[in-house]
Amino acid sequence: MKPPAGGRATLLHVRLRVLSRLLLAAFLGAEAPAALGPRYGGELRVGVPDLPSSLVPGPAPGLGPRLAAGLVHETLVGLTSDGALAPALAASWTAVAEGREWALSIGESARFHDGRPVTAEDAVRSLRTFLRGPGAAAAALARALDGGAAFRARQAEDLPGLAALDSRRLALRLDAPAASALATLASPAAAITGAGGVGAGPFVPDLLVPGQRLVATAFAAHARGRPYLDRVRVTGSFGPEELATEAHAGRVDLAAGEPGLEALAASLLLILDPRRPPFDRPETRAAVAAAIDRAALVARLVPGGTASTDLLPPSLLRGPEPPRPPLEAPPSRLVLPDGSVVLAVSRDLPPPVSQRVLAHLTALGLRVRVTAMDAAAALAAPAELRLLAFAPEVPEPGLALEELSALAPSPRAALERLEEARRETDAPRRRALLAEAHDALRREGSIVALGHAPVRFGGRGRVHGARIDAAGRLVLEDAWVEP
């Protein structure tokens, strides 16, 4: 964590950090361009397929919206790569009453972009908005909080489960101990905003052209210290070929989908609507699931990916993968009703993946019309088929499975296991319940996993310190660029 920039303390801190990085580089023999270590200043240009139309906190599916949310906003807590809670605006938290009550203390250095300190009242107001908003995390927290369900359903204005204890501390009171209650606060939708929606993230937005461009400058008073970069310029509305062209031409420093940084943070999911023909027949869904040659698809079209029938990315699958029952051999051709079906494709995906799935579906005898759209629209599209790179809103297995179960009508067994897992505090038992829920969802055949795909950002190599977190979000807080 970096201290705020400015003044003697900041200068000393920077010097110490540069020195330590130099020593570390010399010890590890890091690559030559980065050997000078991080430096403040510079501008980073990022290209993404899409950008949000506003900066109001939300679930932010998609690479661009998730990046924008992480730049501008800050949540109370974060999650580490192994799923543990990490401080963010909240510096610490404690549990009492056997995990039914949680008190979170907001850090002294937490400030909004307008310089005002982040208070418990701000947090309560933001979380009340969050609880009534879309997203699986909001639904999960509302279910757990005392009075949360009624509040979310707008049946009550009182929310006894959420209160500010003083200007720096707020309390969450749960109906029962819940394993993932605090993790919901890591959702980008649970970001804390000040008056007028001002954020507390590492960058202050200077310009947002909805859906097209976001320019943000470093926030010197960020809770974890000033970012190295002076400015981030994010450009959206690129097609996949355009992104590659922009990256190769050096017009962007990091482009989505290009090799460089990558994390296996997304699942390739084909979602079949079981309420509409022809996917209302289980044998049709099974045939589709079995027809797609995952290994060939991933090997030839998803560099860095892995073929899998698991619904969640590997980072969320803890422990050894249980044995899966083999899928039935598909019929060479289905008997299908006349008419075509619509395949809604998220633009986060590489187009060849969509084309390959289309080829398989066509080979089965389906007549398919493909419509590409941004990730949020693809998630909610009323299409017979949806093809997504699913990166969960909150990279926590239980919440991710709940998010998945909301994407398509789920079997009762899966919902029951998820309900049990919510209340289970014993980690091994909870993991087993989640595995059962996962298998029940998978067997239903409405959500067909094709493999795991890396979230990738790459360019011409002058960027250091950037990373992709477990939610598939490009994190630029520690990024710096070579002069």
Add this chain to the structure above:
Amino acid sequence: MTRPGLRRRLVLAFLLVTLLPLFLLSAAVAVFLSRGLERATRDRLEAGLAAARARFAALADRARARVAAAVADDMPALGPGDDDPILHEIARRRDLAALELLDGAGIVIASHHWPAGFGLPDRDGLFPDGAPYRIESVASGYGADERLAVVAEARGRWRGRGVVLRGGSFVDEELLGGLAALMGLEVGLYDEIRGRWTLPAGSRLGTWTRPALGAARGEVRLGDARVRWAATALCRGLLLVVAAPEAALEQTLNEVRRLALTAAALALLGTLGGALFVSGRLARPIRELAEAARRVAEGDLTVSVPVRTDDELGALARAFNDMTAELRVSRSRQAQAERVAAWRELARRLAHELKKPLFPVQLSIETLRRSLDREPPPPPGEFEALFREASDTILQELRSLARVIESFGDLARLPRPHLAPTDLSRVAEQVLGLYQPGAPQVRVETEYAQGLTVSGDAELLARALGNLLANALEAMPDGGTLRVRTLTVPEGVAVEVEDTGPGLPADQMAQLFAPYHTTKPGGTGLGLAIAQGIAAEHGGRIEAASPPGGGARFRLVLPRPKPS
């Protein structure tokens, strides 16, 4: 129906004679030109079909040669590596936009244009008889497009097994657009099996949803335009269609039509001007003659027409002038004769009226003289009685004579009316009020219309109306019904007096308004004459009628006042 005037008929005749040939000529030119343009368009379509057909044949030949060269030279030469990059390289070297490698079972090993199809059965859309045309899936965005390709295939070996290499080029917008631009025609391919077009961007053929291309050529309306087309089969199920919008043809024809219309309009204007001038000169003397004749008919015999020419019209004008001169002389003579006759009639009447009382006077005086000269003289008292009787008779006749003289004076003294706005209904009501009390035996019915204002002399009108009322009441000494009403008539307004008396004898109707004509004992016969005179002074008249069942009806008709 009124026939148009002479001048108008002359103008119409001129126009007809001038314009008819012009229109016929224009129509003939348009027809010949249209046929010529149609023939030229048909020839152009046939030439376009032949050129496009040759181009597609050339594409098939080129695909065949390039695929054969790729199998013979490229496939053995390219070494190990992934299938896709190798196929992309062959496609680049041989300029084959469509290229795919298939195993012996028809499974796609690799595809340049549809990389996602590897490992799956080839599902191209085919045409019968091994035609070199196929509908290929082509990667496009996140999905695929189906595009028509001209392909050839060749067998070879790849990684130790028998394969088929199929390649060629797509019939894309660039190709069709180039052909269309070169030929100045629209070019398209219609897949009869799948019912779809392959067209360059913006081609209106795409709006032809159900083309009936059974014939070799025809025309069809697409959107706002008519299109002439010609078609030929490239293979079974795939038709090459060329089309020429009729816009150019129609534009030329429209220009010809516009030119013809302009010429016709100019001719029309010229002819109209000439016809007006000529017909004016021809019709003017005739019109003057007609006007003069009308005035003569109205009694104006002073009119004459100018004699402008020595032709037939001039002779006609001269004859007319001679005729009016003759009429003037004739009328003067007739007026003199009428005046003499009138004086004679007046003298006769006057003599009659004066002689009528003179006879009793003479007789009375002679009786007195005889009585005075009688021997022996009459007994006392007898002469006094006779004298009293005779003097009474003489006085009575002298009074009668005085009345006759007074009536003549009245007729002579009838004053000029002093015209002023006068309510006719009010006059009728007032006059009736004077006469009604003197005839209690008569039942009176009235019906007065409102607003019947005339320009008249109320006193004279009252006198005329009084005469009519007096006549009517006198005709019903034993009672009856008198109807008085005012009304609007086509000529103006009227007051009507109707009685239920014995009516008017038919033989008296003609003499009814003649002075001194009377059927009443003791009447002077001047009442109706005076009334008629008053009506005439007001520009009106009196009409009399006597229905067969009895009764008489007199209607005093007056004109409406002219608006100031």
